[in-house]
Amino acid sequence: MQPHVIATTPFQGQRPGTSGLRKKVGVFQQPHYLENFVQAIFDTQTELSGGTLVLGGDGRFYNREAIQVILRLAAANGVKRTLVGRGGILSTPAASCVIRKYRAQGGIILSASHNPGGPDGDFGIKFNTANGGPAPEAVTEAIHARTLVLEQYRMLTAPTLDLDTLGTTRIGDMAVEIFDSIADYAELMESLFDFNAIHQLFNSGHFQMRFDAMHAVTGPYAKAIIEQRLGAAPGTVMNGEALEDFGGGHPDPNLAHAKALVALTEGPDALDFGAASDGDGDRNMILGKHCFVTPSDSLAVLAANAHLVPGYRSGIRGIARSMPTSQAADRVAEQLGVECFETPTGWKFFGNLLDAGRITLCGEESFGTGSDHVREKDGLWAVLFWLNLLAARQQSVAEILSEHWRRFGRNVYTRHDYEAVDATAAGGLLSHLRILLPELPGRRLGDQVVALADDFAYTDPIDGSRSLQQGIRIGFESGARIVYRLSGTGTEGATLRVYLERYEPDPARHQLPTDEVMRPLVLIARELAQIEERTGRAEPDVIT
Ligand code: G16
Numbered sequence: 151m152q153p154h155v156i157a158t159t160p161f162q163g164q165r166p167g168t169s170g171l172r173k174k175v176g177v178f179q180q181p182h183y184l185e186n187f188v189q190a191i192f193d194t195q196t197e198l199s200g201g202t203l204v205l206g207g208d209g210r211f212y213n214r215e216a217i218q219v220i221l222r223l224a225a226a227n228g229v230k231r232t233l234v235g236r237g238g239i240l241s242t243p244a245a246s247c248v249i250r251k252y253r254a255q256g257g258i259i260l261s262a263s264h265n266p267g268g269p270d271g272d273f274g275i276k277f278n279t280a281n282g283g284p285a286p287e288a289v290t291e292a293i294h295a296r297t298l299v300l301e302q303y304r305m306l307t308a309p310t311l312d313l314d315t316l317g318t319t320r321i322g323d324m325a326v327e328i329f330d331s332i333a334d335y336a337e338l339m340e341s342l343f344d345f346n347a348i349h350q351l352f353n354s355g356h357f358q359m360r361f362d363a364m365h366a367v368t369g370p371y372a373k374a375i376i377e378q379r380l381g382a383a384p385g386t387v388m389n390g391e392a393l394e395d396f397g398g399g400h401p402d403p404n405l406a407h408a409k410a411l412v413a414l415t416e417g418p419d420a421l422d423f424g425a426a427s428d429g430d431g432d433r434n435m436i437l438g439k440h441c442f443v444t445p446s447d448s449l450a451v452l453a454a455n456a457h458l459v460p461g462y463r464s465g466i467r468g469i470a471r472s473m474p475t476s477q478a479a480d481r482v483a484e485q486l487g488v489e490c491f492e493t494p495t496g497w498k499f500f501g502n503l504l505d506a507g508r509i510t511l512c513g514e515e516s517f518g519t520g521s522d523h524v525r526e527k528d529g530l531w532a533v534l535f536w537l538n539l540l541a542a543r544q545q546s547v548a549e550i551l552s553e554h555w556r557r558f559g560r561n562v563y564t565r566h567d568y569e570a571v572d573a574t575a576a577g578g579l580l581s582h583l584r585i586l587l588p589e590l591p592g593r594r595l596g597d598q599v600v601a602l603a604d605d606f607a608y609t610d611p612i613d614g615s616r617s618l619q620q621g622i623r624i625g626f627e628s629g630a631r632i633v634y635r636l637s638g639t640g641t642e643g644a645t646l647r648v649y650l651e652r653y654e655p656d657p658a659r660h661q662l663p664t665d666e667v668m669r670p671l672v673l674i675a676r677e678l679a680q681i682e683e684r685t686g687r688a689e690p691d692v693i694t
Contacts, residue, residue, distance in 0.1 A: 151322040153226030153304040158182045164190070164297040166290040168496045168638030170276025172262045175212050178273045182303075188220050188258070189303035190296035191277050192227035195289070197255045199228035204249045204278075206240025206331070207260025208367040208430040210267035211394040214238050216260050216275070218310055225324040226304035232324060235331045238313045239392065241367045241431030243520075243528035244335040246282035250524065251334055255280050261367075261430035264402035265641065268395030272641050283501035283525030287617065290498075332374045335530075339375060342461030342523060343534045347541035352382045357540075361533060362411040362426035365389045365397035371431065371530055401428050403435035403517055403529070404694045405442060415439060423540065423547060427529035432497075433517040434529035436536050438547020444563050446476035446651075449513030451554050452535055453482045456511065458542040459535060461523065466510035470503050472496070473606050473621055474633040474649040475515040476561040485558070494608045494620035495635065497527055502612035515565060515649060517694075552660065559655040562667045566690035567637075568646040568681065576636055576644035579684045583622045583634060586678070590624065596674045598626040606633075624678075629653035632675045646685065648675050665693075 161180075164171055164187050171187060178184050192198055203224055207213040217238045224232050233252060235244070242259055249257045262274035277285045277293065285293070308321045318327045351357050361376055363369035369390035376382045388411070389397065400407045403426035415424040415437040424437035436443040443451070453469050456462035468489035469479050483490035489508060493499035497520070500512040504522045513519040518527035519535075536547070543550060590603035602625035608617045621635030630652040637645035650671050654660060659667070675681075682688050 151306055153306050155302050155304055156185070157302050158186055158300060160298050160300050161186055165294040166276065169263060169284060170259070170261070170274050172265065172272055172274035172639055172641055174641055175269055175271060175273045178212060178216070184216055184219055184275070185223060185303045185305070186297055186300050187275060188223050189227070190293045190300055191258065192223065193296050193300075194292045195256055195277065197280070200230055201255035202231045202233065202252060203229045204233045204240070204245055204252070204254045204257035206235030206238055206245060208241070209237070209239045209392045209394065210262065210273065210396070210429065211269055211271065212273050213260050213394070214313060216273070217313065220258055221311060221321055221326060222305045222308050223303065225306045225308070225321040229324050231327065233327050233329055234313060236314060236316060236328055239367060239370070240331050241335070241371055243432055243524050243526045243531065244331040244371065246278060246524035246526040247335050247338050248331055249278055249280065249282040253280075257282070259430070263430050263639065264400070264428040264433060265639070266396065266400050267429070268398070271395065278525070281501060281505055281525050283504070284496070284498040286498050286501060288615065332371055335371060336375050336379060338523060339531065339534055340379070342459065342531070343538045344460050344541065345380060348534070348537045349381050351537065351541040352380060357423070358421045359386060359423035359425070360411060360414055360421055361387045362403070362408055362424070363387055363390045364399060364401040364403065364408065364426060364428065365391060365393040366401040366427065366429045366431070367392055368427040368431040368530055372427070375530065375534070396429065403428050403433050404692070406692045406694065408435060412437065415441070423537070425533040425536070427533070428517070431529050432527040434519060434532040435517055436532065436547070438551070441548040441551065443547060443551060444476070444515070445513060445517045445519065446471070446478050446515050446561060446563050447551065447554070448532065449475070449511065449519055450478035450482045450558065451539075451550060452519065452532070453479055453486070453511050454554060454558070455539050455543070459538045462510065462521070467507060468503070468509040470500050470509045470512040472499070472514040473623065474635065474647070475513060476563040476651045477629070477653070478558065478561040479513065481558040491611070494606065494617050495638070499608065499610070499617070501525055502610055506612045508611070515563070555660045556657050559653060560660045562652045562654055562664055564650050564664055564668050565694045566648045566650070566672070567692040567694075568685055568687050569640070569691040570643040571646055571685045571687065573644040575684050576646050579646065579679050579681070580622065580634065580636065582684070583679055587622070595678060596670050598628060598630055598671070598674065601625050601627045630671055632671065632678070634679055646681070648679070648690070650675060
């Protein structure tokens with residue numbers, strides 16, 4: 151079968167952001183738009199020709215159509231074998247797991263993560279390399295450069311393939327295997343965690359939990375693992391049916407978007423444990439009875455307790471966190487005597503450190519936590535890790551957290567997001583801060599004195615690559631910090647993120663409400679960056 155060569159013209163704006171190319175569905179539906187980007191992947195990632203590709207997505211609107219198109223492109227570009235998740239479904243961590251397990255040359259994951267779906271929602275595509283991780287910047291830049299000069303793409307003609315029946319078919323010379331990724335993923339989880347102990351916790355008669363899959367990709371994985379394998383009561387997984395529009399919701403597991411779950415952990419009949427995951431299953435939120443664990447604290451707690459979990463019993467090698475993530479994990483690393491790395495935002499920056507064996511655990515303030523078991527952050531893994539800790543320590547989430555703070559001090563943390571801000575105004579705000587940087591050290595702002603002020607730059611310790619302008623970082627003598635950066639995952643205008651952190655060593659102050667502790671720092675952050683003046687916004691849209 152001869153591929154058709156189809157003439158095309160380049161699209162501007164196909165540069166992947168923090169995590170792949172994310173646009174409105176309508177943008178992806180334009181003739182040639184998806185095809186151009188995917189052809190640019192095949193043109194630059196030449197090892198895919200003759201190799202194995204993993205393909206699937208979070209099940210959002212346009213997932214199935216995009217998979218049919220990508221299969222025809224893959225066959226025409228010489229891919230020998232494509233593994234497709236049944237129904238076109240693959241969570242991001244499961245995709246990473248199977249790329250590694252079946253030694254594929256790469257994977258294409260269709261997802262806009264936590265962004266809303268549906269015909270008017272967002273769609274996205276990301277390429278993962280043979281290590282199972284998000285393509286590093288050098289790869290995404292090469293793909294982008296190729297999109298700018300592309301004149302043609304290659305496709306085979308083929309009937310629409312049945313994605314729902316397990317088994318192997320062919321398109322031209324390429325084998326298409328529809329497989330069930332849940333089994334591979336569940337097996338990996340069972341190799342890391344004490345399933346018997348978690349099973350006993352569920353059957354103890356005094357433990358109530360819910361996992362909110364937010365009508366997104368984790369539903370089938372969570373039902374199989376939490377309800378079927380671990381024996382939690384049916385209904386423990388809520389919103390477990392994956393829907394193309396996530397039931398009209400915003401599949402972002404945080405206090406603003408998982409309100410129904412949060413409510414279940416409050417009040418007199420509060421659950422002991424609540425957890426949620428996002429659109430593509432890589433994010434997680436952890437809640438206890440009357441208690442929210444910030445993602446930064448979660449990373450620190452997991453690191454401090456990793457020895458209680460079978461998969462990490464022999465200790466951890468090191469920890470990495472993204473720059474805006476609180477420094478709670480640094481304190482744990484110091485006590486454990488292991489290395490701690492501060493990387494730019496984006497899971498892709500952890501890949502080299504994981505591959506080189508320099509770190510075991512890593513995490514981000516954006517509700518992402520993971521380890522060297524795959525090369526993506528992993529929502530369900532984090533939930534199972536916490537369940538394993540609860541079973542091993544026989545304590546509540548709040549008790550574990552309070553003890554952690556007593557031992558290490560508390561890094562009180564909050565993030566303010568100003569969404570869909572005028573992009574020019576947002577750029578102007580950052581430029582204004584950059585101009586201020588040299589004069590800030592030593593200056594008193596409110597009750598704080600500036601110790602460090604820079605535009606974060608990162609040199610990868612493994613390959614020496616440099617990443618510049620990764621966020622404005624202002625550190626104070628007290629250990630407090632303010633970080634400003636623009637999101638790389640939005641699809642409308644610009645999203646300004648302001649990350650705020652204050653260190654509190656005094657246990658008598660650990661239970662104070664976060665907003666009360668952070669208020670003085672919030673005022674400093676707003677004034678310094680002239681947020682209202684420049685964006686017209688007096689208050690953030692989302693506070694996490
Ligand atoms: C992605 C990246 C994360 C990043 C997050 C937020 O997560 O994988 O590494 O922290 O976006 O990025 P930004 O602040 O630039 O919006 P996900 O879950 O959306 O793939």
